[in-house]
Amino acid sequence: MNCMKAIAVLEKGVVRVVDDVPIPEIGEYGALCRNHACGVCSGTDMGIINGETTEKQGFLGFPTVLGHEGAGEVIRVGSKVRNIRIGDRFIHPNLWPDAGNGYTKTYGGMAQYGVVVDQQAMVEDGVCTPEQVPFYKKQHRFPAEIDWKDAALLLSLSECHSAAVNFGVQPGDRVLLYGAGPMGTALAMFMKLRGAAELTVIDSVPERLANSVRVAHTDRTINFAQQDTAAQIGDEKFDLVVDAVGKSTVLLEGAQYLRQGGKLCSLGVLRKGDTQIDLSQLPNNISLHMLNFPYGEYDIMDETIAYILQGKVNPKDFYSHVLPFEQIDEALALVRSHRALKVVLDFEDGNC
Incomplete structure (x- = not known):
C-alpha cells in the first residue's frame, strides 16, 4: 500500500501531519491529482477541529482528513476516462469517504493526492445519472493562467x-x-x-x-x-x-x-x-x-474565473500567508489569533 502525507484531525482539537493515509485508488473513471495548494477555512475547517461539525454537515468521524479548498493537477487517468487529460487542473481533488487506514475525509483536500472523476463519461456510459456521480458538483477545472496559490481561493470566492x-x-x-x-x-x-x-x-x-x-x-x-x-x-x-x-x-x-x-x-x-x-x-x-452551506458555487465558478481573468477580482486580496503544509500548527495559530486574513498551505515541496 502506497501512502501519502495529509493533515488530519485525530480527535477534537488535535491536528497532525500524518504519513499513513493511502494514496487513493482512482478506478476506471477516476483521475489521480497531485495537490499543489489548499486554503485553510476559518469556518468549516475550524469547526471540524473544534468538534462543532455534525454528520449532516459532512463530518464522518475522527480521525478525518481536512480541507475543501484544494487545487491539484491530474497525473494519472483511469482506463475509461476520456474527458480529462493529464495536466488538467482541478479545484478540490477529493478523497473517498473511507480514506483508508481508519481515516475518514472531511473534505479531504489537505493531502498530497486526491481524486477527480470523469463524470461525463460515467453518465454517457450509463453507469449512473448526473446526480449520482461521485463528487457531484464538487470538482471544477481551472485554467493555467491562475496560479496554484490563487486557485486555492477559487472555491471560497465562488461560494x-x-x-x-x-x-x-x-x-x-x-x-x-x-x-x-x-x-x-x-x-x-x-x-x-x-x-x-x-x-x-x-x-x-x-x-x-x-x-x-x-x-x-x-x-x-x-x-x-x-x-x-x-x-x-x-x-x-x-x-x-x-x-x-x-x-x-x-x-x-x-x-x-x-x-x-x-x-x-x-x-x-x-x-x-x-x-x-x-x-x-x-x-x-x-x-x-x-445559507448555512454554499449553494450553486460550482455552477457559478466559470463566471468567477472570468472576473479573475478580466482583472475585476484578485485572489491575492483574500489571503495573507502561504506556509508549507507541514507548518499546520503555525497556520492554525495565525487563523485563531486573526493575525492572518487567510492561510494557504503549500503542498508542492512535500510531494513525493
Missing part, C-alpha cells in the same frame, strides 16, 4: 459569488454586512459587482475593515469594539442585512436594522448547539434566508 446571487442583491440595494474576514469581504465585493449601491461592514479588526474598503469598495465601516453599532446606524434601515460570521446572536442584532420587507441573510455556518433562533424576536414583515 461568496453564489451567495450574492442567492441572496438576491439588486442594483441600488443598501446592505449591512457583519464580518470582514475573507468570506465577508468577498461577499461584499460580489454584492458591489452586482450593483449594491451602499455597503456598510461591521467587524472588530481594523486591518480587516481597511481591507474591506480597499478590496470591496465598502462605503462605511463600523468597528464594534470601539464604536457603538446602534449609535452609528441610528434610524437607518437596509434592504439586506447579512451575517458572514455564523452566530445566531448576529442575526438577531442585525434584524433590527432591516426595512419592512427586507431580507435577513445568513452566510456563516452556524455551529452545533447554535442552531435555533427565537423567531419571536425577529421584526415583523422580513424574510430570513439561511
